[in-house]
Amino acid sequence: MTGIILAILGIATATVLAGIGSAKGVGSAAQSAMGVLSEDSSMFGKMLVLTLLPGTQGLYGFIVGFLILINAGVLGGGALPTVGQGLAYLCGALAIGFGGMFSGFAQGKAAVSGILMCAKDEKNFSKAMVSITLVEIYALLAFIVSLLIVISVPGFAG
């Protein structure tokens, strides 16, 4: 049983930590976006895009969580993972958990600045967007590392 509990801990770690990062990032971005919208509601589309940019970390965390859910057999059926395998899933989850959380914070800050920049001149939109996605690469790297670990845990590799 320890193995599966470790795997479940991994699911929670990936989903929750990355989720915290995205929630904080999107939250602060949404606050500034609403400030801008109160002045000019026609910018809703652009603001929505910029606000959602820090939202991907949570998604990555969720996907890693989901893959562990499937691969480790938490949903029933198949053999239960050993302690070693459960620990491997947990370790895999740590990458996107922490990578997602801190890059979410940082991307949220970048998004706030991007929103203010876009509010001054709508032409800055694409520049703001690209600058904000620069942060995302680190969440992506963490995600890919997590992903590769999770799908290649020995004994469970597809």
Next chain:
Amino acid sequence: MKMKSVRIFALKQDRKRLLEHLQDSALVHVKHTNEAEQGFLRTDTSAQIKQFERNIGITEQALKILAQIVPEKKGLLASFKGRPEIDPDEIGIIASNSPKIISVCNKIIKLDKQRADYAAEQVRIKTALAQLEPWKKLDIPLNSKDTASTAVLIGTLPRLYDNTSLSEALAAESSDLVFEFEILYASASMTCIVLYAPKYQRTLAEQSLRTLGFSQPINPTSRTPQVKSERLLKKSEEIKVKSEEAKDKIESYAEYREAIARTQDYFLLRSEKYRVISELDQSRHVFVLNGYIPEEDCEKLKKICDSVSSCVLEIEDADEDAPIKLKNNAFAEPAQSIVTMYSTPSKNDIDPTPVLAFFFYFFFGMMFSDAGYGLLMILATTIAIHALKPDKKMRSNLRLFQYCGVSTVFWGLVFGSIFGDAPAVISNLITGGNMTMADLLPWPILDTQKDALMIMIMSIAFGLVHILVGMGCKFFVCLKQKRYAEAFFDTGLWMLLLVGFAVLAAGMAVSQTLVYAGGGIAIACAVGLVLTQGRGKKGIVGKFIGGLASLYDITSYVSDLLSYSRLLALGLTTGVMAQVFNMLATLFGTSVFGIILMVLVFVVGHAITIGLNALGSYVHTMRLQYVEMFSKFYEGGGKPFEPFALHSKSFKVKNSNED
């Protein structure tokens, strides 16, 4: 597109006609200069322009008020709809109606101002009523004077008293004072009283009260509070009615909305025309217009000028400041907006649109990667283009997503994803089997989860091609400008180096010979780079160190390449999210209720997936173009070609070229 600079000479008497023709045809970008050439003068049209702009402002304000009071019923798809076309002759009618419409606008603005005044008055009345509230029990006016023998003092004390405590307090202040009082209102922070005392003791009474913090009401009136507040209420009612009347009146003007919008456009057209007039060099009988025109439009311009009798054209090769007009075939044209969103190409750049278009569609498809979603995109955009007849700009945006949709279908089929694994899930639900998409589809698929490593390698390989194409553009640009050293040493060697590494990497999987070949190319290029990159530095040592340091750039290429792993990440995200919702949808079993829930979860879930992932795919595709590819060769910063045309907002003049 190749630009020509053009000078049009014509007689002043033809000015109006010629300018009208030019504005209709939208062929010429008028050159902006600050001063007239020698021997010519400029006409100052700023007064007229100001007048037009004031009218534009008035119409704008009136439209805003109308939108606020009588919101326009707009369909969900209204923003996609094209503007209605009008006949050129109709502009004349709009022009002749414009004074009437402007006066309507002024009326609307005036009524709205009245409403604002009424609203302010209401607030004032409300405050006055609130102030009167504590005095309601008082049956004499607030400003009542003393009678023949009695002093009357009306006012408030800043704390809570009842009859006993106030008597005690007053007695404590002055034992001689003879008084009688009534407490009209008492709260923790305020007690309203009326106090009677013998007239000869007035000063004494005042003094005692003052020490308790007594103050008289701020706005004493000559009527009893009851009467006063009734009057105020009545006035408030009246104002309310008046305000409603004003609102009704504004509402009755709603039918003019269309006409107001058109009038605004008319003034927009006029002010654009007068701006051009102020750029004309004029002598007593002749005027000259300096501008730019795409080479292919020269014939059209000649025809127009021939129709205006006294006109001479002078067409030359364009100078350095010429504006840039992009022209692409139907495949690449929709991506033009992506290029201009970054920056218009400068004169030194090649038009990156065709290259960008291909990779944009390709990468978007790979990230969104679902045949079902792709089909939906194609369907929605096709219907929108045909049913709503959108304007040129919107149409080209829709086309962009239509092409992206095609690529999305392609990648969806490659990855075996049609609304996630919906076909497999549904067939399992019916047959009770345990099929996967791989079993179901007749062609071999790449599973984003199981073959992730393979897809990651593919992504980076596509990235390498993308970057090499970008560098190839740089190479080409440098060759064109005869900057050979830059072309061969700075770009060519790096390209070869990257190819060398790629061959080496491929060799590791395939054969040892390729490893040696790739390694050889890479080392040779690295040596070449060390030898050439320091060429700007002084002295042998400086050159060597400069060359060696340039090898450090390899890190930036590596990070660029790794960046393409997002192709895998986003592709996987779409697939997994869709799969999750499919799983949730089938949790409720096959009862009627279960099926209803299933359809509901399916629709909502996939809508969420589409929304989130389409946005992600769009943003990240754009980033790959802007950051990874454009940084290799693209300068931007050119001036866009903005012809003198009929730039209207609410209608489109038939047969005009404006977009």
